[in-house]
Amino acid sequence: MADATTAIWAPRSAWAGILHExxxxxxxxxxxxxxxxxGLGIASLIAPAAGEAALAEAVKAAFGLDLPATPAIARAGHHAAVWAGPGQWLLLAETRSGFSDALQALSGVAAVAEQSxxxxxxxxxxxxxxxxxxxxxxxxxxxxxxxxxxxxxxxxxxxxxxxxxxxxxxxxxxxxxxxxxxxxxxxxxxxxxxxxxxxxxxxxxxxxxxxx
Incomplete structure (x- = not known):
């Protein structure tokens, strides 16, 4: 039996064991x-009070996206932003590769939590x-x-x-x-x-x- 302290934990899809092709x-x-x-990169973004404009500028610069101001989704290239409530969005990436590093561009202008x-x-x-x-x-x-x-x-x-x-x-x-x-x-x-x-x-x- 593998030692629990040395076992390698492999990431699994949220649908593993649930979906059957x-x-x-x-x-x-x-x-x-x-x-x-x-394999999506997913992060929640919450703008601070009176900070939506700064967050919108940062998202535009880093991902080419215009944050939707209404219940909608905006897409640009391999990324998307989905309205998630007043001052809140989900940021989506088609791949997780490099996603965590890319989120650093939003540091200081939003509460960012990776949800991938x-x-x-x-x-x-x-x-x-x-x-x-x-x-x-x-x-x-x-x-x-x-x-x-x-x-x-x-x-x-x-x-x-x-x-x-x-x-x-x-x-x-x-x-x-x-x-x-x-x-x-x-x-x-x-x-x-x-x-x-x-x-x-x-x-x-x-x-x-x-x-x-």
Whole structure:
């Protein structure tokens, strides 16, 4: 048995042991696709009182992003900023490589907390994704009420979520959703049951299914 003091701890995806690549629900039909969003760099930013302008300048200089002033997501290159409340945002990077170092540019102008290992994210798409989300989401996700680029903090099945709408794909609407890592299993229990009616393909990386 390995000595607990010398054992090597390997990082695992928030979805490891939860997502299993393949098809669930209605056979012969795929109206929804779910993909794990592993490897994101995630940090919360909170501006000090009267400090939003300084933070916005620093984020623009370091990441090329304009912080959204309303519930929305802004993108630039491999980074995005998602409104998370008055004076608060989530900063996202497509890769964690160099992310911690890049955050140093915001030192002194915001309270910065890296959340890369503390959140679990999914990309949901397809012509029936709104119908599945409507089973537990109290928001009106109709395209007129929730257009591309809009974001929201809400609850689904009594679990707090951060939700935003990405650019549509050929198969239909695309939503990205993020929950606290500790709620990943509970959220998946609800979501997998909700999408089964419509037929769903799951795309999971090796890390998501426990191979990394």
């Amino acid at each position: 393949g098809h669930i629900g209605l056979a012969g039909s795929t109206s929804i696709t779910i993909a794990a969003r592993d 290992s503390g959140r679990a994210a999914l990309r949901l798409s397809g012509p029936r994704i709104r119908d599945a989300l409507a089973k537990g989401c109290m928001l009106d996700l109709h395209p007129v009420a929730f257009p591309v680029g809009m974001a929201a903090l809400t609850s689904i099945a009594h679990i707090g979520v951060h939700l935003w709408r990405a650019q549509d794909c050929p198969e239909g609407a695309v939503f990205e959703i993020m929950v606290a890592r500790s709620f990943a299993g509970s959220f998946w229990s609800w979501l997998s049951a909700s999408v089964a009616e419509f037929g769903c393909d799951i795309v999971a990386s090796g890390a998501s299914i426990g191979r990394g």
